[in-house]
Structures are given as C-alpha cells and as structure tokens.
Amino acid sequence: xxxxxxxxxxxxxxxxxxxxxxxxxxxxxxxxxxxxxxxxxxxxxxxxxxxxxxxxxxxxxxxxxxxxxxxxxxxxxxxxxxxxxxxxxxxxxxxxxxxxxxxxxxxxxxxxxxxxxxxxxxxxxxxxxxxxxxxxxxxxxxxxxxxxxxxxxxxxxxxxxxxxxxxxxxxxxxxxxxxxxxxxxxxxxxxxxxxxxxxxxxxxxxx
Amino acid sequence: xxxxxxxxxxxxxxxxxxxxxxxxxxxxxxxxxxxxxxxxxxxxxxxxxxxxxxxxxxxxxxxxxxxxxxxxxxxxxxxxxxxxxxxxxxxxxxxxxxxxxxxxxxxxxxxxxxxxxxxxxxxxxxxxxxxxxxxxxxxxxxxxxxxxxxxxxxxxxxxxxxxxxxxxxxxxxxxxxxxxxxxxxxxxxxxxxxxxxxxxxxxxxxx
Numbered sequence: 573x574x575x576x577x578x579x580x581x582x583x584x585x586x587x588x589x590x591x592x593x594x595x596x597x598x599x600x601x602x603x604x605x606x607x608x609x610x611x612x613x614x615x616x617x618x619x620x621x622x623x624x625x626x627x628x629x630x631x632x633x634x635x636x637x638x639x640x641x642x643x644x645x646x647x648x649x650x651x652x653x654x655x656x657x658x659x660x661x662x663x664x665x666x667x668x669x670x671x672x673x674x675x676x677x678x679x680x681x682x683x684x685x686x687x688x689x690x691x692x693x694x695x696x697x698x699x700x701x702x703x704x705x706x707x708x709x710x711x712x713x714x715x716x717x718x719x720x721x722x723x724x725x726x727x728x729x730x731x732x733x734x735x736x737x738x739x740x741x742x743x744x745x746x747x748x749x750x751x752x753x754x755x756x757x758x759x760x761x762x763x764x765x766x767x768x769x770x771x772x773x774x775x776x777x778x779x
Numbered sequence: 780x781x782x783x784x785x786x787x788x789x790x791x792x793x794x795x796x797x798x799x800x801x802x803x804x805x806x807x808x809x810x811x812x813x814x815x816x817x818x819x820x821x822x823x824x825x826x827x828x829x830x831x832x833x834x835x836x837x838x839x840x841x842x843x844x845x846x847x848x849x850x851x852x853x854x855x856x857x858x859x860x861x862x863x864x865x866x867x868x869x870x871x872x873x874x875x876x877x878x879x880x881x882x883x884x885x886x887x888x889x890x891x892x893x894x895x896x897x898x899x900x901x902x903x904x905x906x907x908x909x910x911x912x913x914x915x916x917x918x919x920x921x922x923x924x925x926x927x928x929x930x931x932x933x934x935x936x937x938x939x940x941x942x943x944x945x946x947x948x949x950x951x952x953x954x955x956x957x958x959x960x961x962x963x964x965x966x967x968x969x970x971x972x973x974x975x976x977x978x979x980x981x982x983x984x985x986x
Contacts, residue, residue, distance in 0.1 A: 634863075
C-alpha cells in the first residue's frame with residue numbers, strides 16, 4: 573500500500589475499505605463451501621515439514637476429539653519427539669512403526685518389501701476400522717516410489733475409502749495417480765536449508 | 780528402475796548396490812555437518828501446513844524436553860485443536876494469542892497495529908528470556924506485510940537473537956529480508972485444495 577503523504581487517519585480509512593472488500597469476497601467464497609467429509613490430503617515436495625505438518629494435523633485432530641492411527645512406513649527405528657507427545661493420548665492415538673529406517677540404511681530390498689507389505693496391510697485394516705477418524709500414512713510415497721507395494725492397489729483402496737475418513741499421505745515424489753485422486757496436495761519446497769550452512773541434524777528439530 | 784526381464788534376485792542385488800552408493804554419499808554429506816545451535820526457520824507460501832508444521836515442531840521440541848513459547852500474531856480468537864493438546868504441557872509450553880482474528884474480520888487498522896506491537900514486544904521479551912529454547916512467531920509475516928510493525932526492527936532483533944535459541948516464523952509472503960537471514964525457509968505450495976472442490980472448513984482439519 574502506497575502511503576506516502578497520507579495522514580494516519582487516511583491510511584486507516586483506506587485500510588478499512590480494502591479489508592471490507594476482502595471480507596465480502598471471502599464471505600461469498602465461503603458460502604459456496606458446504607461439503608463435509610473425509611479428505612485425502614497429500615504432503616509432498618523436497619522441503620522440510622511434510623511429516624511435521626502431519627504430526628501437527630494429528631495434534632489438531634486429537635484436540636477436537638478424533639481418534640487417529642499413524643502408520644510409519646520407513647522411519648520405524650526413529651524415536652521422535654512428537655511420538656512422546658502423542659503417547660500422552662493413548663485413547664485417541666495409535667502409532668505403528670513398520671519400517672526399518674530409511675532404505676539406504678538397510679540396503680536389503682527383500683526385507684524392505686516385506687516390511688512395506690505388512691505396513692500396508694495394517695494401514696488397510698486401520699482405514700476399514702470405523703473407530704478411526706483419521707489415518708496418517710507417513711512416508712507412503714517413498715515406498716510407492718520404490719515399487720515395494722503395487723500402486724494400483726493403493727490408489728484403488730484410497731479411492732474407495734470410507735467417505736467420513738480423513739487420510740494423510742506424506743513423502744517426497746508423490747505419484748501423479750495419487751495427486752489426481754487427492755482432495756488437497758501441498759508441496760513443501762525447500763528454498764533454503766540449514767544443512768547447507770553446515771548445521772547438523774539436532775534433537776528437537778530433526779528428530 | 781527398469782526391471783524388465785530381471786529376476787527378483789537381480790533386482791534385489793541392483794537395489795543393494797544403488798542404496799550402498801546413496802548411503803556413502805549421504806554419510807559423506809553428514810560428516811561435513813558439525814554446527815549446532817539455534818536456527819531461524821521460516822514457513823511461508825500459499826499452501827496449507829505453515830502453522831500446522833510449526834505446531835508439529837512444537838510437539839517435537841516438547842517431546843525432547845525443550846521449553847517453548849508460541850506467540851500468535853493474528854489468530855487470537857481461534858480455538859484450535861492443537862491448543863488443547865499443547866495445554867497438556869503447561870510446564871513446557873506457553874501460548875500467547877495477541878491478535879484479534881484475521882484482519883478482514885476486524886477492519887480496524889489502529890486496533891490491529893496496537894495488538895501487533897504488543898505481540899511483538901511480548902515476543903522480544905520471550906526471545907530474551909533464557910528459559911525458552913524455542914519461540915514460535917505464528918503469522919508474523921502477515922503483520923509485517925501490512926507494515927503493522929517496522930521490518931528493520933524485526934530483522935535486527937532476529938539477527939541478534941541468542942545463538943542457542945530456535946525461532947520459527949510462519950505466514951505467507953515472507954519478506955525478502957527475512958528469507959535472507961533465515962537458516963531454513965520452506966515454501967508450502969498449494970497444488971490442490973479441497974476448498975476448490977466445495978469442501979468447507981472442518982473441525983479437526985482447519986481448526
């Protein structure tokens with residue numbers, strides 16, 4: 573807003589006018605939104621925050637009384653800070669870590685495929701279990717990228733999920749087919765990363 | 780990976796080889812990362828997940844024993860689900876909501892400027908308070924965009940923050956000057972949004 577030469581009162585008046593217009597546009601937009609129901613949300617991209625935002629969604633869901641299930645596809649071995657927080661709500665949050673750590677640490681494709689298949693079966697059961705309002709499939713995209721489980725099967729299952737169930741899928745390189753059927757897709761883009769400045773992974777930030 | 784005509788064993792062997800190379804590259808990269816210390820992290824962009832990822836970071840930090848302070852610059856009136864979860868950790872998490880809701884709901888610039896200045900002063904005090912390991916400045920970017928508080932002052936303060944303090948800034952349209960001094964900047968890009976498909980804001984997802 574160009575405010576040069578304007579008095580404080582003029583600035584305030586112009587601001588009120590501009591905001592009133594914005595509010596009217598927003599109210600009109602919101603009035604068209606009437607659908608409710610389970611969403612399929614995808615967090616992808618190379619930036620930070622994909623899993624972290626899913627964990628934030630988990631906290632929000634728990635705070636509103638939902639019951640959730642988190643299936644971790646590849647970070648099984650990690651003890652993360654948020655796990656400790658979520659463990660305070662055992663009645664509302666079930667966490668299942670099926671993976672064995674990032675694949676470049678195991679280097680055993682056969683074992684990874686077995687773990688991925690088990691994790692997927694567990695996820696399918698959770699999505700069919702009506703006690704859950706939200707299921708988070710953490711790092712499922714990684715598993716799909718390496719073809720550890722059949723993409724067609726995953727897409728079919730997600731397409732036919734219960735209409736009241738929220739599903740969150742995380743991981744870089746989300747498949748086109750998944751983006752196609754999702755309700756919301758957010759790409760976390762890395763503009764700058766502290767690793768580039770020589771910082772190492774620190775407790776409370778990365779894990 | 781092209782696997783046509785390959786046996787399962789060949790696929791597994793090639794995978795192990797590829798992963799070993801990746802791991803070597805990764806280990807080499809990690810060995811150069813030795814710095815520790817407080818980071819300035821920015822979540823910006825038009826997509827979902829900026830505040831949610833900050834809340835996830837808060838949960839992670841709490842889980843590792845940190846003490847954090849969250850200053851909400853513009854969503855003061857909102858009762859969010861994650862607030863209820865964070866309230867379980869009163870010893871480790873202080874939340875201060877100073878704003879009066881999104882500016883298009885108040886349309887009173889003078890009141891917004893006053894609230895923003897108070898919030899910023901509170902934030903400065905929190906950043907100087909050595910009991911905190913992390914301070915989250917939620918939606919500070921919005922306040923900066925509307926020139927409610929002087930950018931120079933904010934940049935100077937953040938540049939000279941305690942070296943062991945983590946600071947997280949959220950909000951779309953992050954200023955260039957802020958991106959410049961940040962350690963990590965993630966842009967949440969909206970590829971698809973369920974509002975476009977007629978879904979309304981739902982409890983547990985948007986608030």
